[in-house]
Each structure stands twice: as structure tokens, then as C-alpha cells.
Amino acid sequence: MARPTALPAVAVTAVSLVLTLAVVVMWLGSAMPWPVALVVGLGIDGGWLATLAYERRLAAQGDHSDAVTGVGWSFGLLATGVLIAHALTAEADTGAWLAVAWLPLAAKALWLVHGLWERTALTPAALTAITGIQQEARDEAAVARARLRAEASTEETRLTAVTQAGARVARVQADTAKRLSDAWSTLEAARTGEDTGRALTSVTHRVTPDVAPRWELPVWGPTETVAALESGLALTDMELDAVVEEIRTSRVPALSYREMATRFRAGGHSASEVRLRAAWKRVA
Structure with a gap:
């Protein structure tokens, strides 16, 4: 299957080969017979294609050779040097020839990128598995975030409810304490009043004649523990x-x-x- 990076490399390589052959024939054709210039151009292009084919074969086998790679780059540098020399010696359009002189090196760089692509390329099954793993991780992260937000919201609601209940309890306790205080104040005022004993005695005089009961209302304060009654004598x-x-x-x-x-x-x-x-x- 053709890789996306192979098409640009093939196109630039073809343009470089044609451009190199044309430049060699035009440049050397004035100094030697054109068949000889054609052979020189085909030799440069042929050497380049041969080393490129060998490199591709080694890459397909998962192997690599520094010597073959060096020879390939040498042919690329040679083709670039021929284009630069022709551009510098051309009487016209020097800038245009220099602008295309980098194409052989660009072709080699594109084949290098294509080789890196092939070494790191994955099968569709592996890409599908990776996509599934990433999606699963995103799903788990989203679920975890939703759970944390829900727990935080629940905790906030619980704290609010507890705070409100505590405030209500405090208000009830304060209100109860105030009512008890008022009640005990009323009882204390009744107990210490000058007419309390005389009024109670007049009410109970007919029930308990000749008895002057001592009326005391409960006092709000500390209490004293009453001693327990002693049990009878134990049996011998x-x-x-x-x-x-x-x-x-x-x-x-x-x-x-x-x-x-x-x-x-x-x-x-x-x-x-x-x-x-x-x-x-x-x-x-």
C-alpha cells in the first residue's frame, strides 16, 4: 500500500532526474557530443536510482546500510552540484536555475522522511486498538470528573442541611432557655414575695388547722444528693x-x-x- 509520504518523494525525484539529465545535456553538449553528455546524465541518474532502489529494498527487509545511504547522498550532492554549476555559468536566468538546484537534496530528504514514516507506521488493527484505549481513558476521566462533582455537590448539600439544622437547634435551645429563665424568675418572685406565705396559709388553714406549714417553692440552682436509705440488718x-x-x-x-x-x-x-x-x- 502506498504511503502518503511516498507520492511527494516520487514526484520530486522524477523532476530532479529529468532536470539533472536536461542540464547535463545542455551544459556539456556544447563541449562534447550530445550522446556523450546524455550518457553522463543517465549515469548520474542511474546511480541515484540504483542506490535509491537498494535503500528501499533494505528498508522493506527492516535493514539499513550506512554505505548505501552515503552513496545515495553522494549522487544527490553530485546532481545538486551540477545544477548549481550550470546556474552559475549560465548567461541568463541564473536565479531561476539556482531556485531549482535544491531539488535533488529535497528528493533525498523526502525519502528519508518516508523511511521514518515506514519505521513508525502501525497497522490498522493497532491504530484501532490505540483509538479504543484513548477513548476508554477519556470516558473514565469524564466519569471520574462527574463522580467528583456529584460527591462535592452532595457534600455541600449535606453540610448546608447540617448547618441549618444546627442553627434551628441553637435557636430552639436559646428560646427554651429564655422561657425557663422567665419561669424561674416568676417562681423566685412568688417565693420571696411578702404576701405569698400569708396567702398560702389562708388557703390551707381549713384543711390543716393549727398548723403553720412552711411553703417553699423550688429554687433554680445546684442540688444536693439525698443519701440512700440504709437496708435492714443482714442475716447471720x-x-x-x-x-x-x-x-x-x-x-x-x-x-x-x-x-x-x-x-x-x-x-x-x-x-x-x-x-x-x-x-x-x-x-x-
């Missing part, structure tokens, strides 16, 4: 053994420890689990 070991023996033998056959313990506590007796088990072991 002998008393505990007697109670356990009585409960155990209250049924025939004798009750198990679990049943005895249940009846013991249901009867209003009190003893730690350790002492109760020790009593059970002593009487059983």
Missing part, C-alpha cells in the same frame, strides 16, 4: 442456713438451688449470691 450465717434449709426442704423432692434462690428472694430475704451459694453448700 446461721440464720441464712436455717432459711435456706427451710425453703429447700419445703417440697419433696427437695428444691434445686435455682428454685430455692427464687423463693428466697421472693420471700423478701436479702443476701449476696456468694453467701447464698455458700449457705446452700453447707445445708445441702
